[in-house]
Amino acid sequence: KAGVTQTPRYLIKTRGQQVTLSCSPISGHRSVSWYQQTPGQGLQFLFEYFSETQRNKGNFPGRFSGRQFSNSRSEMNVSTLELGDSALYLCASQEAGDPGNTIYFGEGSWLTVV
Amino acid sequence: QKEVEQDPGPLSVPEGAIVSLNCTYSNSAFQYFMWYRQYSRKGPELLMYTYSSGNKEDGRFTAQVDKSSKYISLFIRDSQPSDSATYLCAVGLIQGAQKLVFGQGTRLTINP
Numbered sequence: 001k002a003g004v005t006q007t008p009r010y011l012i013k014t015r016g017q018q019v020t021l022s023c024s025p026i027s028g029h030r031s032v033s034w035y036q037q038t039p040g041q042g043l044q045f046l047f048e049y050f051s052e053t054q055r056n057k058g059n060f061p062g063r064f065s066g067r068q069f070s071n072s073r074s075e076m077n078v079s080t081l082e083l084g085d086s087a088l089y090l091c092a093s094q095e096a097g098d099p100g101n102t103i104y105f106g107e108g109s110w111l112t113v114v
Numbered sequence: 115q116k117e118v119e120q121d122p123g124p125l126s127v128p129e130g131a132i133v134s135l136n137c138t139y140s141n142s143a144f145q146y147f148m149w150y151r152q153y154s155r156k157g158p159e160l161l162m163y164t165y166s167s168g169n170k171e172d173g174r175f176t177a178q179v180d181k182s183s184k185y186i187s188l189f190i191r192d193s194q195p196s197d198s199a200t201y202l203c204a205v206g207l208i209q210g211a212q213k214l215v216f217g218q219g220t221r222l223t224i225n226p
Contacts, residue, residue: 004157033212043158043202043216056213090157094212103212105150105157 004093004106012112018079021109025072025093032074037088086113120217129226133190137203137217144205147179149188152200193224
């Protein structure tokens with residue numbers, strides 16, 4: 001069974017640009033969530049999608065958005081990039097969005113904003 | 115005050131030592147407790163999870179939760195160089211289980 005797949009793995013963007021990151025969850029998993037990891041703030045929850053609906057949202061500005069498709073694949077978008085958006089963006093999937101089902105993380109997308 | 119506090123270390127111990135990693139959390143509503151291991155430039159890997167106070171053992175790893183003190187621990191017995199990684203504690207609510215709150219992570223090095 002393939003794991004959580006995130007693309008691209010590494011990317012460099014310029015301030016003011018926008019970026020779209022993609023996540024393919026484990027087959028059969030319908031819940032996908034996104035996290036941002038930085039040395040200063042650690043791992044922080046961005047949002048969660050379940051059956052194409054955003055179910056939970058963290059404390060990030062509206063520049064951070066996401067969506068989920070009918071096949072459970074998810075994308076997140078960051079508009080008007082700032083230097084502070086440089087981070088590892090992690091996607092996690094879970095079988096049914098219920099406790100007791102293991103949450104699996106992908107390898108992450110490393111975003112550098114210059 | 116952060117919702118989850120974890121000593122970032124770094125922590126360096128000799129091979130074979132018992133390692134103790136600890137976190138405290140502030141919200142008694144958290145009911146779901148996890149430990150993740152993260153190797154350099156990799157995503158976090160779930161080591162253990164539990165819902166209840168007490169100990170849960172898996173091989174060389176033991177997770178301990180004390181809900182009355184809002185304190186969670188991970189013990190690693192017979193530590194190996196391959197255990198060198200960053201260890202992250204995480205807590206969550208039963209409702210909205212994917213909205214995990216993570217500790218800062220403790221960087222652990224096991225010296226041969």
